[in-house]
Amino acid sequence: NAGVTQTPKFQVLKTGQSMTLQCAQDMNHEYMSWYRQDPGMGLRLIHYSVGAGITDQGEVPNGYNVSRSTTEDFPLRLLSAAPSQTSVYFCASSYYGSGTYSPLHFGNGTRLTVT
Amino acid sequence: AQSVTQLDSQVPVFEEAPVELRCNYSSSVSVYLFWYVQYPNQGLQLLLKYLSGSTLVKSINGFEAEFNKSQTSFHLRKPSVHISDTAEYFCAVTSISSGSARQLTFGSGTQLTVLP
Numbered sequence: 394n395a396g397v398t399q400t401p402k403f404q405v406l407k408t409g410q411s412m413t414l415q416c417a418q419d420m421n422h423e424y425m426s427w428y429r430q431d432p433g434m435g436l437r438l439i440h441y442s443v444g445a446g447i448t449d450q451g452e453v454p455n456g457y458n459v460s461r462s463t464t465e466d467f468p469l470r471l472l473s474a475a476p477s478q479t480s481v482y483f484c485a486s487s488y489y490g491s492g493t494y495s496p497l498h499f500g501n502g503t504r505l506t507v508t
Numbered sequence: 509a510q511s512v513t514q515l516d517s518q519v520p521v522f523e524e525a526p527v528e529l530r531c532n533y534s535s536s537v538s539v540y541l542f543w544y545v546q547y548p549n550q551g552l553q554l555l556l557k558y559l560s561g562s563t564l565v566k567s568i569n570g571f572e573a574e575f576n577k578s579q580t581s582f583h584l585r586k587p588s589v590h591i592s593d594t595a596e597y598f599c600a601v602t603s604i605s606s607g608s609a610r611q612l613t614f615g616s617g618t619q620l621t622v623l624p
């Protein structure tokens with residue numbers, strides 16, 4: 394199983410440029426989410442989705458857009474990159490619904506630098 | 509809303525010594541608790557979890573954590589560490605209520621460095 398796949402692994406952007414971070418999972422998970430990791434701050438939730446066509450904001454959504462057209466994919470869009478968005482971005486997924494709790498599965502991250 | 513405090517940002521320890529990584533949480537509702545481990549240039553991997561039942565939970569590689577409701581703590585321990593345990597460890601919490609059960613709140617992380 395590939396699990397959660399994130400592309401690209403590394404990216405350098407200039408201020409004002411746009412880009413999309415890709416996330417795909419092959420586990421048929423309903424729940425998908427994006428976190429950013431910054432030194433000394435742990436991981437903070439950006440956006441999440443509980444199924445195709447459903448998205449919602451997390452703790453730090455400003456400057457980011459998401460959509461969920463399929464169960465497998467959950468891209469994160471930066472419309473106008475800013476230096477404050479320099480970070481490591483993680484996508485995570487899990488089963489969702491009543492019953493036994495299903496822990497998050499994480500991708501290996503995308504390291505983004507905005508100059 | 510929940511919050512997680514990991515009191516130690518760096519913990520150096522010699523190989524084969526015991527270690528404790530501390531985690532305290534704050535929440536007005538019942539919670540699930542987790543420890544995740546992150547090796548260099550990798551994503552986070554679930555180390556162990558407390559959902560219900562026995563307050564002492566164990567991982568397959570010798571770590572254990574105890575849920576202490578009165579002290580709102582979930583400290584991670586290992587009686588004898590190996591070089592390969594060098595990694596960053598994150599404590600996380602989520603409320604049990606439906607609709608938010610996947611939204612984890614993470615602590616700031618503790619870098620465990622095992623010295624030869």
